[in-house]
Amino acid sequence: MNHHFAVLKNYTRKTGVATSITVTLFSIFFLTVSLLGIEFKNDVLEPICFLSLIVEFIYGVIVSFKILKNRTKYLHLTPFLFLNWFIGCFCTNVFINIFENLPIWVYGVTFLFCLSNFFIYGSYKDKFITPLSYFCNGISFLLIVYYMIYLVPFAPISFVGILALGFGFYGLVPAIVFICHSVTLTKIFSESRDNLRWFGIGFSTILISQLLFTILLNIESRKISENFITKSFETNNDLPTYITISQNLKPNFFNEILLKKDIVYICVDNIFEFRGFDSFGGKQYNERKTHNPLINVAYLFTKNIVLSDDDKINILKSNFDKRLETEEQLWSGNDLVTRNIKEDVKIYADSRLAYTEITMDIACEKDSWGDKEAIYSFQLPEGSVATSLSLWVNGMERQGVLTTKEKAKKAYDQIVGVEARDPSLMQWKEGNKVVVRVFPINKDLPRTFKCGFTTPLKVDNSHMKYQSLNIKGPNLSNAETLSRIQLVGNQKFEADKAFELRNNFYINESKGLDKWEAVIPINNAVFSNSFIWKNNVYEIKPIKRTAVAFTPSEIILDLNSNWTEEEVKAFTDKNDTKYSVFINNQKQEITNANYESILPQFENLHYSLLPLYKLKENSLIVTKSGTFSANFEELETSDYLKKIKSGTKQKNIKVINISEDINPFWQTIKEQKYVDFIQTDLQNCQKLLDENQFITLKTAENRINIEPANIAIEENLKTKETDSNGPNHIYRMYAFGKVLEEQVTIQEDSLATNKYVALAKDANIVTPISSLIVLETDEDYEKNGIEKNVNTLGNASINNDGSVPEPHEWALILITLTAALFYYKKHRKQTS
Structure with a gap:
């Protein structure tokens, strides 16, 4: 070990090494900052790499001149020259985006090539390090070859760039490095067969890996192509071709890559043809576009699947659950993170229902720039319904207002897309899914929103089961999560998430949002539960x-x-x-x-x-x-x-x-x-x-079955003997069942549509025909023709689940309070 340190110490004392190390560290730092700016869409950070480019250019000219003038004295600086040239290439790519977004492994492999050159050009001899350096050089050299070939069409522009600004030189760097390095290796290999063998093993490893990857990609491509209409005598004119392909496509790593061709992964059909600087179209797919050399080379030797981008996206949605990625996004949201999550669950064991309230803090990374739009997807257990939405505006909670899905969408598009102000929108999607949008979020304006969901407990033999929500959204994995579970009517439960009893509540603190479930003993007291609303009683009955x-x-x-x-x-x-x-x-x-x-x-x-x-x-x-x-x-x-x-x-x-x-x-x-x-x-x-x-x-006009909970909810006229002893979620579930049951038949019937929209508003539930929206001001609601909640259940709440007094009950309460106040004043006057 001491020997290695001595060699390193002697090397740093050589002419120009200390300066080269300083320049290299300086350039790497500013390149990293610029790449972070690209990653987090921060336009302020990107130009920083221009400083690196200036330093790299000056350093490259001086060192190149010295090596050409006195090769013996300065040859040891060649690895530094190669490394700084490539740093300059990556910096130039920030301004002239030839390679689009490169994955991290590309930077790593390029650095590995440059690092191994220090041992090769320094003629370093060691039993383990020398073979390893040639092996790593062989592994990474193929990437240099890829750079060189890919940049061939840009060579004329690079020559012009050299004459104009000098920076066009970086377009020729891979070719220059390839030629110089090949000459050096040829000389070394003629003297040492062992070094050639280790280089060849590394080079062959990558070559074989690329070949194997391309073969597997071709196999998947053929499988997909077999289902084209022209490849088979099977016909089904009722279904589009992409559905037939989707039905016969088992999701895996390779067919996902094929489907993302030209949508996520860059593809160059003719690598020797000039391509310009914009390789992507405008298809709506919210995933970072990537230039992956391994995938791009494989595309060149893989038969193209003749599907439009729309067809590919539809298959990605159905087979890979990529529906959130294809949601229309008016503003970028790539750099958003979910900072904090509060998961508040209240279980009404006597009603076999639960209410889950999710509160989230969303922010941009500290160096991000510009306004962003966050989109979250909530996959709900069967039979569940969204019942509340809130957005914090200027530090105050503003609750959502329920309206038709068309009015809500139109208002959101206008305020976000045109006026760029505060709204949040909650929409129903097929397959028990709800999508929530929040805007704007920026580095100076983190946002908080809250949404609530009423869920039936799943009955299984002698137990009831609560299942947590499956949530997708901006970077949930590192969020600080606080979970709480409360039980009404039954205090026993077991959960596969560790809850501790604190201040009479069961609490869990964790990171991210893992799926979990709680099991509660079944309680047949459910069948005495009811909720009264507007002269009707909604009673829980056994499912028949x-x-x-x-x-x-x-x-x-x-x-x-x-x-x-x-x-x-x-x-x-x-x-x-x-x-x-x-x-x-x-x-x-x-x-x-x-x-x-x-x-x-x-x-x-x-x-x-x-x-x-x-x-x-x-x-x-x-x-x-x-x-x-x-x-x-x-x-x-x-x-x-x-x-x-x-x-x-x-x-x-x-x-x-x-x-x-x-x-x-x-x-x-x-x-x-x-x-x-x-x-x-x-x-x-x-x-x-x-x-x-x-x-x-058993079905009836006034009866809705909640199968997962093994209960039914019946609507009847209120009688004097009826008590309202259950949560308002009973009525919300009834209303959701009615809207969902009828929505097929009302699509062409405007009167029926109005009837069920009114029902959805009354219960404040998100359905196929209704959405919740939060706007910044009351004037925004008026301007968009959205009536605020009047005489409805309004947004559900974790702390308010009882009956809401009816108009005549409010009158009685007011009379009682007035009488009490009059009596109090009279008594006080008499006493004084």
Whole structure:
């Protein structure tokens, strides 16, 4: 070890080394600051690298001149020259964005090349370090070759740049380094075969890795291409091609890269053609654009998938859950972070409901610049509804106002897109998802918003289960999270998150927002709970499941890759029952004799989209759902969805899902009552088929079923004997169920739409036809035609969940208070 330090000490004493170290550290520092400015969209920091460029240019000219004049004396400075040239290249790239955004590993590998050169050009001899330096040099040299080839089309501009400003020289640096370094290595390798071997191992390692990566990418490309219309005689004119590809595409690392071509990852089809300085279009995809040399080279040798950017984005949304990334964003939000999260949960065990209030502090990184827009996505448990939204404006909490989704969106676009002022918007999305937008956030203006969700507790045998929300948004992983759980009506619970009892509350402090759940013993006192609102009482009743006689006109096995051979065989073994499947959009019988030949046709079908409109009335479908699929949003323009909406609901189709999972497509079909849908296991499914039965829920005009909680909510006229002993969330859940149940039939009926918008406003719930919005001033609401909450439940609150007095009750309260005040004054006067 002492020997190594002595060698290093002697090296630093050589001519020009101390100055070179100082210049290099100076340049690296200012380059790093500039790259941070790019990362966090800070335009002030980016020009700092110009200082580095000036120093690099002066240093490069002086050292180059000295090496050319006296090679023997100054040759040891060559590694410094290479390193500073590349730093200059990266600095130039900040101003002239030829390489777009480079991943961190590119800077690291370039630095590895330059570092290994210090040992190679210094003729350093060591049993371990020397082979390692040549191995690292071989690994990194291929990246220098890539730089050189990629910059060939820019060579003429670089020559002109040298004559004009001198900085055009940096466009020629990779070629100059390649030539100089190749000459040096040739001389060294002619004298030492060992060094050549280690360099060759490193070079071959990267070459083989690139080749293997390209082969795997080609395999995935062929799999995708097999599902194009022209590659198959299978036809389904009702579905667009990209949906067929999506159905047969199992999400993985390689096909995600293919789909992100020209959307996230830069691709150069002809590397020798001049490309200009703008490689990307304007497609809405909120992910940082990247120039990855490994991926770009692989693209060159991979057959292109003939899909439009819109089609690729739709597949990314359905197969990779990238719906948040494709949300329309009026302002950038790339550099936002979530600083603090407060997760406040109140469980009403006697009502089998919970209310979750999430408060978040959002900020820009300290060096960020400009106004930003934050977008958060909340994936809710089944049956949940958004019931509150607040934004802090000038230090004061302003609560959201519920209005139609069209008015809310129009007001938000106007105030954010044109006026650039304070709003927040909460919107409903298909598949139990809610999106919240907050604007503006900047380095001097962090923001706080709060939103609340009413959730049914999931009943499982003798327990009820609370499930936390799945949240996506700006950098949640490092947020300081404070969680609290309160129980009303039952004090026992077990959670897979460690809560401590503090000041009569169960508290947890952590980082990020992990998924967790709490289990509470079941409580049948729920059936005495009710809530009174506007002369009606909303009572919790037991859900009524009844096994009714049902002889299906046909039984369809909705096969896909989730099915096992044993599960299919369990059906086909029953010779007394006829089963069918859909192949190429055509119905075909499946039997014990042919199922082995049919199954392979479904092994790559990861989710199905049955033509429900082609089924007979009273058909039965047995499906096994996975977790991902296209939803109505991706299918919006297809003939398939139009036919589903017009030709399904009247067919009385029954569906049995033998999986615990449910994908977005079936979730929407179930929520919007296109079919009668139940989930059970294989054994219970077969029992129902054997007995010609189906499980139905009691329904009525005044009754909403909350399946996860195993309860129903009924609306009745209030009687004198009725007490309001439950939370207002009972009414909110009833209203949400009514809007969701009817929203399919009201799309063309303006009177019905107005009726259900009024119901949503009354309960203050976010639905397919209503949104919550917070505006900066009362005048903003008036200007956009949005009426503030009047005589409604208003925003839900963790501290206020009881009944709201009705008008005549307010009058009684006022009379009582007036009488008490009169009596008090009279008594005081008499006493004095």
